[in-house]
Amino acid sequence: MDSSSLLSRVRVVLCRPSHPGNIGAAARAMKTMGLSRLVLVAPRRFPDAEAAARASGAVDVLERAVVVETLAEALAGTVVSVAFTTRSRTYVQPFRTPEESAREVLQALQAAPDTQAALVFGNETNGLANEEVWQCAFPATIPANPEYSSLNLAAAVQVACYVLARTCEAFSPQAGAIADAPDFVPVSHEAVEGLIAQWLAVLERLDFYDPAAPKRLEARLRRLLARTRLERAELDILRGMLKAVARKIP
Amino acid sequence: MDSSSLLSRVRVVLCRPSHPGNIGAAARAMKTMGLSRLVLVAPRRFPDAEAAARASGAVDVLERAVVVETLAEALAGTVVSVAFTTRSRTYVQPFRTPEESAREVLQALQAAPDTQAALVFGNETNGLANEEVWQCAFPATIPANPEYSSLNLAAAVQVACYVLARTCEAFSPQAGAIADAPDFVPVSHEAVEGLIAQWLAVLERLDFYDPAAPKRLEARLRRLLARTRLERAELDILRGMLKAVARKIP
Structure with missing residues (x-):
């Protein structure tokens, strides 16, 4: 390129x-x-x-x-x-x-x-x-x-x-060109924000997270995801899992 | 020199x-x-x-x-x-x-x-x-x-x-050595294996994962976790979340 x-x-x-x-x-x-x-x-x-x-x-x-x-x-x-x-x-x-x-x-x-x-x-x-x-x-x-x-x-x-x-x-x-990258498709900042919002919403329904007293949970989740640098397929899997959990919660 | x-x-x-x-x-x-x-x-x-x-x-x-x-x-x-x-x-x-x-x-x-x-x-x-x-x-x-x-x-x-x-x-x-954060406690290979087993078991109960036809899900999960290098507190949070999900599934 x-x-x-x-x-x-x-x-x-x-x-x-x-x-x-x-x-x-x-x-x-x-x-x-x-x-x-x-x-x-x-x-x-x-x-x-x-x-x-x-x-x-x-x-x-x-x-x-x-x-x-x-x-x-x-x-x-x-x-x-x-x-x-x-x-x-x-x-x-x-x-x-x-x-x-x-x-x-x-x-x-x-x-x-x-x-x-x-x-x-x-x-x-x-x-x-x-x-x-x-x-x-x-x-x-x-x-x-x-x-x-x-x-x-x-x-x-x-x-x-x-x-x-x-x-x-x-x-x-x-x-000259940089060698082509492998099949890694990075995801946008907004997509990660969307994942975090979905994740916290599910955790709230699981009584695992209280937005009124977030303690360090959200910060830890953000730090983990920022460090990981998700790719597209991984983001899709995580969002799919959270959706599956949300469907099953009574 | x-x-x-x-x-x-x-x-x-x-x-x-x-x-x-x-x-x-x-x-x-x-x-x-x-x-x-x-x-x-x-x-x-x-x-x-x-x-x-x-x-x-x-x-x-x-x-x-x-x-x-x-x-x-x-x-x-x-x-x-x-x-x-x-x-x-x-x-x-x-x-x-x-x-x-x-x-x-x-x-x-x-x-x-x-x-x-x-x-x-x-x-x-x-x-x-x-x-x-x-x-x-x-x-x-x-x-x-x-x-x-x-x-x-x-x-x-x-x-x-x-x-x-x-x-x-x-x-x-x-x-110079890279200092880990004071609270960074790396986790063992076995601990990550335990997390993966627990995670897949929950996904199976969610009908998200079929061990008979694993496709690429397990491989992707492993790649994601290997790249992330989890710390102790993060591992505990992820296991706690999975436990909370398991409790709520009918």
């Missing part, structure tokens, strides 16, 4: 960015690597003259940026999402390198036409919250100096986008 | 930088990738408060930066030097990619102990002059969007240093 059409399907999501200059610099970094979809989750200041100045020749990316209130909105329509975060965080699945995450993103996009992917970055000071990481398919970290691993936000975007563009061999003399 | 000692022998040379903010951001980019030798050729403004602000936790790199008048002085003592420039320029030898130039730099340093290498970057507006490119061992270019290939100076430094650190496998993810 044409690498430029793959890159055009990758969003960069910035969660709660504090400094408009970083938003502009991230837009510039994206455009140099052929990405154009910028999504801002609750930016402190945007639009802003400083963002435009730092965007340089990428003001078109800023102008088309989408501003939303939550990460869930930013992920709507994606089949795979990567949470870029520091390794110090404890987490239940291995952190991908930028190279590994690029391969997974490109395979998912090739397997599911007309879908999108997201590279997700946190706030300059605090990074991504745990709840934000759990909403993404998997975490990734940029290998860095353990004594000083703090990349500037736009610099991290530049590295992630560079590796993505290199992995699909965009802009290189050896431009 | 130890990768950190190799990286400590690589200079970043900025020729005639216009904006002190870019000098600071370049210092930060270098330090995140384990580089510490910054050489400035005829900077317009240095030292400068803006450079220090953008350097963030890498002010030590700025404080040790060497200021010289000419690129020739900046290259003294190096055995290999890479001129980062745009590909539009005509030149007598092929442009290396960042990956190719990183391999050449590391090979040269390994072959010649007690020597240094240089990654050379030009002015923000005009890049490197022809005379400057010719003083370097070879030119390299960062593959980029032909419609907008203008990386910010510090972003280019970040990419070049990232690729160098990755090529010598500094800070690789395998260098």
Whole structure:
């Protein structure tokens, strides 16, 4: 598949960015690597003259940026999402390198036409919250100096986008296709949300779940499903099972 | 050879930088990738408060930066030097990619102990002059969007240093153990087998599964669970759910 059409399907999501200059610099970094979809989750200041100045020749990316209130909105329509975060965080699945995450993103996009992917970055000071990481398919970290691993936000975007563009061999003399993915058909964020809603409804009827006192059940279910990255056939099976249970409950 | 000692022998040379903010951001980019030798050729403004602000936790790199008048002085003592420039320029030898130039730099340093290498970057507006490119061992270019290939100076430094650190496998993810979440208790193979048996038994009672004609259901369930790597709490929740279903089936 044409690498430029793959890159055009990758969003960069910035969660709660504090400094408009970083938003502009991230837009510039994206455009140099052929990405154009910028999504801002609750930016402190945007639009802003400083963002435009730092965007340089990428003001078109800023102008088309989408501003939303939550990460869930930013992920709507994606089949795979990567949470870029520091390794110090404890987490239940291995952190991908930028190279590994690029391969997974490109395979998912090739397997599911007309879908999108997201590279997700946190706030300059605090990074991504745990709840934000759990909403993404998997975490990734940029290998860095353990004594000083703090990349500037736009610099991290530049590295992630560079590796993505290199992995699909965009802009290189050896431009070529990524090997076809196996029969894995990823499912959308909305489809997983639908499954969770159906699952919780069945658990409520089973007296296993009380929406008034959810405790950690929903969070655990979300974390499990986000980590798993369901494929189409699996989603269909799980939904079919839940339907069968619902039919049998008196 | 130890990768950190190799990286400590690589200079970043900025020729005639216009904006002190870019000098600071370049210092930060270098330090995140384990580089510490910054050489400035005829900077317009240095030292400068803006450079220090953008350097963030890498002010030590700025404080040790060497200021010289000419690129020739900046290259003294190096055995290999890479001129980062745009590909539009005509030149007598092929442009290396960042990956190719990183391999050449590391090979040269390994072959010649007690020597240094240089990654050379030009002015923000005009890049490197022809005379400057010719003083370097070879030119390299960062593959980029032909419609907008203008990386910010510090972003280019970040990419070049990232690729160098990755090529010598500094800070690789395998260098440190991935910490599991504090509450992550992995489950045994037998425990997963128990879950599968319980799950299939419930599905059979739901008329969702016929052991005489299993088709692909069991295989898909196994593949899903194998990929997921369940933790103890998740296993308990899934078994509890199945038990609740079994109780309610007439």
